[in-house]
Structures are given as structure tokens and as C-alpha cells.
Amino acid sequence: MDPSRKRTLRLVVALGAALILAGALVYTSFSASTEASTPSQVVASAEPGRSYELTGKVVKDSVKRDGDRLRFAIRDRDGTASVPVRYEGVVPDPFREGREVIVSGEMKSGSFVAERDSLVTKCPSKFTKEKTTSSRGTSAAR
Amino acid sequence: MEYALALIVLLCLVALVVVAPLLRDEQSHMPGEGARDELEAAKEAKYREIRDAELDLQMGKLSKEDHRLIDRELRSEAIEILQRLDTVEGRAQDS
């Protein structure tokens, strides 16, 4: 094979590989993603069985610990619509009433059932936000 | 105000350091001198390449044929650099 044909072939192979990677990227990300929502959105229009990432503030006086289980309510950052949440798993250190949290899960009969270990809390003071997302792939339940 | 005073003092200090070469007005660049450092670095790199090729030959990565070709090419490139270095230094010495 003469050099220029070799080079064209290499270019074609490289471009092909790039296209395949790009395709895999786009396809897998759009199909495996969880949608971010606020409590009001989730209350209004959540599809059952669909995974959502709920963001909002923990409602005051709504936190109840029952052994391993944590129950609390999340409300919109600037609003009052709230959703009760049932959560099991690691609770991040900065978790408190009034703080902004993110938790992933599904809506089931009016309350939000969270994925294990998916609770993330934003620290109110400037720097770090504690996180506990155990790589959902590394927990024993895989 | 502390701020204004400090600012003036600092700017004066900076100005002193920064203006000094302007007052001395160093000569506009000698074309040869500047190139020397780059040529030195290029020479070092070429030497390293020659040694690398030799090591590759000793370790059996290069066939004797390939090494001979590469070595000849690299050495002629190195000689070129040495000649340019000489010219630069010669020019510097003459001027």
C-alpha cells in the first residue's frame, strides 16, 4: 500500500473511532441521566419510576431520625412547596435544617423515596460542601 | 490614609527598580548573543538523541541498518548546530 493511501486509511480509522466514542458519549449520557428538579416541579409533574435529582432546602422541624432511616421535608429554595423525603444511608456531616441539599430518587405515592447514600448537603459557609454520594457503583448493592 | 501612603511608597520602589535599565539604556540586542542559549539547548537535545539511538541499538530495538541511518542523520544535524554556535560566538568575538 503506498504511503498516501496508508495515511488516508489511518485518518479514516481515527475518525471512525472518534465518531464511535462521540456516539457512545451522547447516547449513554442522555439515557442514563437523572433530571434535576425542585420540589414544586416534582410534586406537580413527576413521572413514576423516573429518577430525579431533587434540590431544595430542608424544612425546619421536619427532620426525624428513626434508626437507620431519615425522614425530612424539602422545600423550594424560594418558595413553600415541599415534599416529604424518605432516606436511608450516610447522612453528610453538614446536614441540618435550613440547609440546601440534593438527593436522588423517585416519587412514590406522594413522597420522595431516595436512593441510598445519594444525599448531598451544601455547606452554608463559603467553602466546602459535604458530600456522601457513595459511588453508587461501589456500594455492595450493585 | 495608610493606603494612599503605602501605594505611593510602593509605586516609587517599583519605579526605581524598573527604570534603572532604561537609564543605563543597554544596547539594542546583539543578534548573535540571543541565539546562543537556544543553540546550546538544541545541542544538548541532539546529543541526547544520539545517545538514545545508541542505547536503542544496544538494547536491540533498532536494527543495525536503521541505527546507522538515524545516527548519521543525527550527527550531521549536531554538526550543523555546532557550526551555528561557532558562528554566533565568532560574531560575538569579532564585534
Place this chain on the structure above:
Amino acid sequence: MAGIGSACLFAGLLTTLYAAAASIYGVRTGRRAFVVSGRRAIYCLAGLMVAATAVLQLAFLRSDFSYALVAEGSSTDTPTFYKVTAMWATQDGSLLLWALLLSLFSSAVLFLTRRGLREIAPYATAVLAVVAGFFLFLMVGWENPFGTLANPPAEGSGLNPLLRHPAMMIHPPMLYTGYVGFAIPFAFAVGALITRNTGADWIRATRRFALVAWTFLGTGIMLGALWSYTELGWGGYWAWDPVENASLMPWLTGTAFLHSIMVQEKRGMLKVWNVSLIVGTFVLALVGTFLVRSGILDSIHAFGASTIGVQFLVFIAIVIAGSTALVISRLPHLRSEARLDSLLSREAFFLLNNLVLVSLCLVIFWGTFFPLISEAVTGTEASVGPPWFNRLTTPLALVLVLLMGIGPVVAWRRITPAGLRRAFVVPGLVVALVLVVLVVLTPAAESPPSLLMFCFVSFVLAVVAQEFWRGAAARRTITGDPWPRALSQLVARNRRRYGGYIAHAGMVVLFLGVAGSSAFLDQRDVRLSPGDTFTSGSYTITYQRATAKLGGDTAGTGAPITFGAVLRARDENGKTFTLRPSRNFYPTQDTSKGAIGRFFEGEATSEVDVRWGLQRDLWAAVRPDISALDGPIREANAKFARSSGDVQALVIAAIAERYRRDPPPATFRAIVSPLVSWIWIGGAIILLGALIAAWPSPEARLRRVRSLYAARLGRDLRAEA
């Protein structure tokens, strides 16, 4: 004193403007004096930044709460170490750190290249000055670290307890050194493009800076992972968090850059690729810095709505647009000097390695910014999690490791297929052996990707070992040295190559640890009362008793109250040891929680205990249940609200004792991670390899010194003539 600090910043800003102007004027008109003046301005800038940093640090050390920053981030009871490091826990302080590091690095590179790179260096000076100027502009305009409070509080808020970990405090400066370090080759690349001097000169001058930056960035990332593993209550070292990703991306492109510049040095190829790569790396470094400060992505570090997000974005856009325009306009000067002879050449493999590294970077970029992408495309914000990242990066990582095994064997330009075959005989046998052993004796086959990774890792290690052996053997045939000397001479004379091999070995050892600890992890969450036992992995663990201590935090973070547990673990060989996880409780300034209650209602951090091991780690964390103490705390709030500090301390001690004597069930998490220690060991090996590769060689130094004398002689003779 705060005024002096602010003045340093403003003077610094003006100095950068002068430095840029003088350098450009000097190089365009040929008036060297202005170039020298511009360079000196950068030295002055460094001096100003050092002064400003000193002023700020003194304020922290003196606990001078008239400084807003000190009041926010420190307190009189913060240990001294954390007082010093608190500076970069804040946004303003870390901007100053950036400016300080940039000015110091710039001064160093300009000093080292002061005699050479006559055309490029002034433009590089201007670029560095503009970047430094941007950070100063941010500080002067919006985020001045020297802001003062009209009514300084008597006590500061204290450093966020989550940050009170030695690794966490070294981690930001290391990352920043990495980010800043890449600005140097970037600036010189821009200079090279502007002056159309696109040979390898700019690369040779800045290669070491790139390597040092890469090393610091990598070490910073490792420290972040180590901190995450030992400090956060979930026991992982990597979560594909946006900020973690933001530091990894420039590291990946930086790794690609370190390899591809070798191709340009040796064969004059990949010129466009190299300049694009360093521009990309620098932009990613800026993005990494910006991401922590902007809040556009929800993550562990990013806090909401920063005041400087827009400015950063604008600056990044200018850098990208300007660099792209520059590269496109100089394309004719960036043509390759040679062509790829054969796919069986080192150039080809470096190119392949670059493509894999850049693909990894793209995948991570896509996943990190997916919330923004999906919002733009579909209107709803969606995100992808660790499983997606793991799924896409694992195959790329496998290919990368495989390449690390083939690359070293291949020579520049061309290796004969016979030579290749000969080189792979022994490593091939090693891999086959390893495969058999793993499948038969271990559960490794349960996870095919991990099994594949283990095989590839052993392949690379065998190849590297073989390279050392063959190289030393080659030396021995010439010099007749004994083995130890042959080996040491081999490494000493070929530092870049063998340092690189050692770094590769470290990298695959790291991957070994990652593969083992992610696929074969065993995690248990249990609720126990004292006396209960559970099993985790091959360990049997008993919760012996609860502990309660005041002010006795062994990690030195200054926590008043510590509740913990004593766990006794026994492994499958009957060996026993103790683990003492605990939870620190820090007081809050919020008095609405009650005089006593505020000690229990502030921030709380998990102090994890880990039993390190080469084969596996046992990691344990506890979450004591203090809800049973609510009653006594409420009573105490009422009774002792106005008591003295000593009495309150006694009351708190009494309440803590109640917990210790009769603790309600506590929640424990125990994780057994096989091979995880090899991640840290691998990191240390990479560091060693990088050090060896970066070390200047004595022969080159000698030759340079001799040539300097020759030059001096020439000048002296000239002066006399």
C-alpha cells in the same frame, strides 16, 4: 496594615500593566532596555505579592479580627497550623495565592531565560503579566482579601472543621502550583506563535516547568483523594465530583502534552497539536480554578452564586478566542517537519497515547458539564453519576495501560516486527502466568474488567523491568560494570527515559489499586449496641464500648466534644486489632440553640479510623445517636444559661458521660477495600519517577558552564579591543 496589603495589590496591578506594555514595546522596537525593564517589573510583582501574603498571614497569626477574612475563617482556638492555611480556604485568599505563585514562577522562568529566547520571552512576559493582572483585577475590584470590618468581632467563626486535615490544607496550594505552572509553557507557546519561532525552543525552555506543574497537580489530586478517603464519612477516594474532575482534566491533557512535546523535539511533528494542547491545558486550569468559585455546578466545593464567575468566564473566553485566532493565523509555520514513517514507532504510540488521554478528558468534560449541555439541548437539567463515568472511562483506562506496556519497547522512527516480537516474549509469559494464577487462586475472574486490568498491569511491569534489565545488560557489555553500578549509571545517564518508566510503573500500580478497590469492595452499614458483632469481608467486628471525650481530639483539630466507639476486629487468621472511629462536635456561635446546646448543635465531622494494609484496608466510621441527650441538654440550657464557662464545661462533661455509660445504638459503616493502599504507593512511585526525569543532568550543566566561560572570555576580549 490592611491598607498596606491593599496597596500592594493595586500597585501590583499597575505593575503588571507596565510589565506587559514595556515588554511588548521593547521587543517590537528592538530596545532591549524596555524588555529588561518589563522583566524587572515581574520581579517587583513577586515582591509585592510576597509582601501582601505576609501581611495577610500575620493578620491570621495574630487573630486580628478587624480583617473580614480572619473573622470568617479563623478563631483564637484554631490551631496555628490551620491559621496559616486558612488563607486559602477563602475565595479572596486563594486568588492571592494564585497571584503569588504565578508571580514567583514567572520570575523564575524569566530569570532562567533572561539571556535567551530574545524574541519569545518578552511576549511571554506580557502574557504572564496579563494573567496575573486579571487575578489582581479580580481582587482589587471585587474580592479584596484585605477588607476590614468596622466593628471587629471579639471571636472569629473558626475554620470549617471539614477543612481541618493536614492533607486538605496542602491540597489547594499543590493544585494551584500545578495550575499556575502550566501558565508558563502556555505563555511561551503564545510568544512562539506570535514571533513565528515555532521550533522546539519554547518547549525546551519550559519543559521542566511543565513537568513540575504536572507533578504538583498530580500530587494535589492524590492528596485530595487521600483526604476524601480518610476524612469524609462515605469512605471513597473518588466520586467524579465536578471539582475533582476539574482538576483531573488539565492533568490528563498535561500528561498528553509531556509526551507529545517529545515528538516535536525529536522529529518536529505535532506542532499544531502541541500548541493547541497547552492552550487547552491552561484553559482547563482556569476552568478548574473557576469551577470552585462559581456555583454553576452542584458539587462538594462549589458554593452558590459567586461574585466573580462572570469575569472568569469572560477571561476564559478571551483566552480561547485569542489563542485559536493566533494558531489559525500561524498555521503555515506549524507544518510538520517529518512524516510518520511507521505505526510501529514511538511517535505513533505517543500520538495514540495522546488520543486516549484527550478522549478521557473529553469524556470527563462531557459528564461534568452535562447538566449545562442537557439544559441547552433538551431544556431540562440532567446529570450523570459515577456509574456512567466508570463505564466510559474504564475501557479507555485499559487501553492506556496497554499502551504503557508497548510504548517503551518501541524505538523512535521504526522498530522491526522481529524486534517487537522478541521484546514481548518474556512479558507475554508473565501475563499468561499471572492470568492463570489469578483465575485459579483468586476471585479476580468475577470482574472481567478488573481481571483484564490486572493482566495489563503485570504486562507493563514486566516490560518496564525488562527495559531496566536490557539497558543495564547493554551497559555491562560495554563498561563491564557490576549490576548495581550498571543500573544506577543507566538511570543517571538516561534520566528522562528511565524516570518516565518509573512513573509508568507507578501509574499502573495505581490502576491496580483502583481496580482492586472498586470491583471487590465490601461495604456494610449496621446499627449496633455495645457487645454486638458483625462481619465485613473476612473480618469479624465487635462494638466493644462507646467513648466520650472533651477537648481530646487526637487529630488536633480543636474539637471540644468527641463521641466515639471502640471496635475490636479479627481477621481470618485470628489476628485482632482495635479501631476507634469517632465523631467530633464543634460549637456554633448561634446562641438560639442554647448555652449548652450550641456545643452539640454546631458542625460535626466524622473521624474515620482505617487499618491500612497492603492486601486490603479496613475502614470504619461511626455516627453516634445523640438524640437521647436532647432531654438533658434542654434542661441544662434552662438551668445553666448564665453560668460561667467552667460550670458549663462541667455540665457538658456530665452530659457526655451519660452518652458514654449508656449509649443508644449507633450507626456504623465498615468498608473492606482490597489493594487500595497501592493507589497511594503508586502515587509515590510516580512522584519518584517525575523527580528523576526532571533532575538536571550534570554533564549538560558542565558543558553549559564551560560555554558560559567561553562566552565571557569572548565578551572580555571584545571589551578590550
